[in-house]
Amino acid sequence: xxxxxxxxxxxxxxxxxxxxxxxxxxxxxxxxxxxxxxxxxxxxxxxxxxxxxxxxxxxxxxxxxxxxxxxxxxxxxxxxxxxxxxxxxxxxxxxxxxxxxxxxxxxxxxxxxxxx
Amino acid sequence: xxxxxxxxxxxxxxxxxxxxxxxxxxxxxxxxxxxxxxxxxxxxxxxxxxxxxxxxxxxxxxxxxxxxxxxxxxxxxxxxxxxxxxxxxxxxxxxxxxxxxxxxxxxxxxxxxx
Numbered sequence: 001x002x003x004x005x006x007x008x009x010x011x012x013x014x015x016x017x018x019x020x021x022x023x024x025x026x027x028x029x030x031x032x033x034x035x036x037x038x039x040x041x042x043x044x045x046x047x048x049x050x051x052x053x054x055x056x057x058x059x060x061x062x063x064x065x066x067x068x069x070x071x072x073x074x075x076x077x078x079x080x081x082x083x084x085x086x087x088x089x090x091x092x093x094x095x096x097x098x099x100x101x102x103x104x105x106x107x108x109x110x111x112x113x114x115x116x
Numbered sequence: 117x118x119x120x121x122x123x124x125x126x127x128x129x130x131x132x133x134x135x136x137x138x139x140x141x142x143x144x145x146x147x148x149x150x151x152x153x154x155x156x157x158x159x160x161x162x163x164x165x166x167x168x169x170x171x172x173x174x175x176x177x178x179x180x181x182x183x184x185x186x187x188x189x190x191x192x193x194x195x196x197x198x199x200x201x202x203x204x205x206x207x208x209x210x211x212x213x214x215x216x217x218x219x220x221x222x223x224x225x226x227x228x229x230x
Contacts, residue, residue, distance in 0.1 A: 004159070041203055043160070043220040056217055090159050103148070103209065105218060107159030 003027050006091050006108040013081055014116055020077045021111045023091030031055075032074040033105065034066060035090040043090070049074055081115045088112045118143055120208050122221025129228050135193040137224045139206035142187065147211035150218070151180065151191050154203045163204070164191070196228045 004025045013019055025032060033056070034046040048056035049068040063079045074091060088110040094103045122139045129135045139149075150165035166173045166180045166189065173180045179192040193200055206221040 041154075041223045041225075043205060043223070045217060045219075048217070092159070104150070104162045104165070105152075105160075107161065109157070109159050 002108075004091055004093055004106050004108040006089075006111050008111060009109065010112050010114075012114045012116065015081055015083060017081050018077070018079045019081060019113070020075055021089055021091075021113075023074045023076075023108060025072055025091075025093040025106070027093055027095075027106060029093040029095050029106070030071050031094045031103075032068065032071070033092040033094070034074065034076050035092060035107075037088040037090060037110070039087070047074075047076075078113075081113075083115050086113055086115045118210070118219050120206060120219050120221040122206050122224060124224060125222065126225045127227070129196045129226065131196065131198060131228055131230050133196050133228075135196045135200070135226055135228070136190060137204055137206070137226075138188065138190045139208075139221050140186075140188045141208050143208070143210070144187075145210055146208035146219075148209040149180070149182065149189050150207050150209070151178075152205045152207060152220075154205065154223075156202075160205060193226075196226075198228045198230050201226055201228050 006023045031050045033048045035043050037043050046060050047066040051071050052068045065077045068074045090110045091108040092105040094105050120141050151163045152160035153163040154160040164175050164178045166182050168184050177194045182189045204224045207218045210217045
């Protein structure tokens with residue numbers, strides 16, 4: 001049973017196309033995240049949702065639009081893809097920080113996006 | 117300053133040796149300092165974590181040392197094994213707003229030679 005699952009695992013597309021990555025978690029967590037890992041392996045947060053509400057929105061081009069239909073799902077849609085969008089995108093989830101939880105992040109296996 | 121500086125960028129250690137990775141931060145608004153381990157093709161996974169009111173935490177061969185006054189913390193891997201070869205990330209969590217936002221260091225690629 002995969003705790004945080006992302007699809008697709010690999011995505012190769014042309015510049016200017018639109019693509020989506022889907023994420024689902026079965027851990028019962030109420031907070032979900034998108035992180036971007038660049039070619040140097042640097043991990044940077046992009047977005048976070050808590051119970052379908054956007055709570056973190058970093059300085060990300062508005063070509064990136066997250067959507068959370070329910071607290072177990074968080075999708076990422078990217079419009080007008082650019083070469084610089086090539087990266088590995090990780091979905092993660094955590095329990096809320098209230099109630100003494102440390103907020104450990106559980107990551108998916110990543111979606112490698114290559115823009116040609 | 118929302119940065120966490122990690123060094124070295126890469127590290128090669130002989131089997132049985134000690135691996136040491138260092139991190140430093142500026143912002144005193146961090147309240148939780150985890151280390152994540154990432155194997156190729158996988159997502160990062162929590163390895164060990166510490167809160168700033170504790171100076172050391174040990175779990176098996178992994179130890180975090182925390183120096184609050186110097187704003188530094190480090191990961192020590194004792195008796196390093198080839199299976200420890202991975203990328204290690206330190207991180208710090210901002211306590212403001214209860215968002216759980218983690219700031220990651222740049223990562224250290226560890227290779228343990230047999």
